[in-house]
Amino acid sequence: MIKVYGIHSPFVFRVRGVLEAKRLPYEHVSVDMRNRSAAFLALNPIGKIPVLRDGDIVVYDSVQIVAYLELRYPQTRMIPDDLHSRILVGKAIALADKLDDLAYPILGRVFGFRDASDEEIADAHQKIADLLPSLSDLRTTDRFFLREYSYADIVTLSFLRLAERMSIDQGPLADYYRMHLSDPLIARMFPAPDEQGVDSI
Ligand SMILES: N[C@@H](CCC(=O)N[C@@H](CS)C(=O)NCC(=O)O)C(=O)O
Structure with a gap:
């Protein structure tokens, strides 16, 4: 296995x-x-x-x-072969990577492995709020980034899960997250x- x-x-x-x-x-x-x-x-x-x-x-x-x-x-297939899909998934990965990085001080404080100052925490929340619309705007429909469920959804939902657990505002992607969590296949990730x-x- x-x-x-x-x-x-x-x-x-x-x-x-x-x-x-x-x-x-x-x-x-x-x-x-x-x-x-x-x-x-x-x-x-x-x-x-x-x-x-x-x-x-x-x-x-x-x-x-x-x-x-x-x-x-x-x-x-989670990353379709066509050029448009590859570019879009690549952007979603880069943005989700950056959002995960920005959440690091918040994660550090919640789990006690890093002692971030209040300013650092407030700055992290603000930078995440500023970047989330760029990720949200990549979606081609309200439901998915591409025509169907793809790796772009998976990287986004992974960040949104972290955000939920760290009490980070999911901004324009809050409804998208809630909608997908009700799908058992997605909840199981x-x-x-x-x-x-x-x-x-
Ligand atoms: N680029 C790597 C990043 C993985 C990563 O940063 N993992 C973290 C856990 S969230 C880790 O193992 N950190 C330990 C370390 O940096 O030493 C990937 O996509 O797998």
């Missing part, structure tokens, strides 16, 4: 979203991020989650993992807050 290393990260949500959309069974392995083991660093010398193992194949970085899954399991891996490394 496919193993995904790491659970509670928007980058893991992205991978999980693609696995769910392709209806591929998988299980999680928990990673001790405060004390990364030699065994984990042997899988990914960069030390970041997610990492995916599929038999003998190990892939790290969510972008590479999704590219691998698209090639290896072409059912239900998010682990429960206390979800643990079948194993740990």
Whole structure:
């Protein structure tokens, strides 16, 4: 069975979203991020989650993992081949990456791994509010970024999940998030807050 290393990260949500959309069974392995083991660093010398193992194949970085899954399991393509779709998905990834970065001080305060000042937190909320319309405006319909559910939706929903948990305003994407969460296939991309891996490394 496919193993995904790491659970509670928007980058893991992205991978999980693609696995769910392709209806591929998988299980999680928990990673001790405060004390990364030699065994984990042997899988990914960069030390970041997610990492995916599929038999003998190990892939790290969510972008590479999704590219691998698209090639290896072409059912239900999440990044269509046409140029327009590729460009749009690329923009959604870049914007979602930036939003995840901006949320980092807020995440640090909520989980106690970074002591951000009140000014830094207020600045992060403001910058996120300023950037969200650019992501929202990429949508070609109220429901999806492309004509159908795609990786652009997955990266956006992954950030919006983080935003919900960090009490960050989802701005123009609040209704979009609520609408998609009612779809069980999409809801399954998010682990429960206390979800643990079948194993740990
Ligand atoms: N570009 C990477 C980013 C992954 C990433 O930043 N993961 C974070 C968790 S949210 C991590 O592992 N951070 C640990 C570190 O930076 O050492 C991807 O898309 O997979």
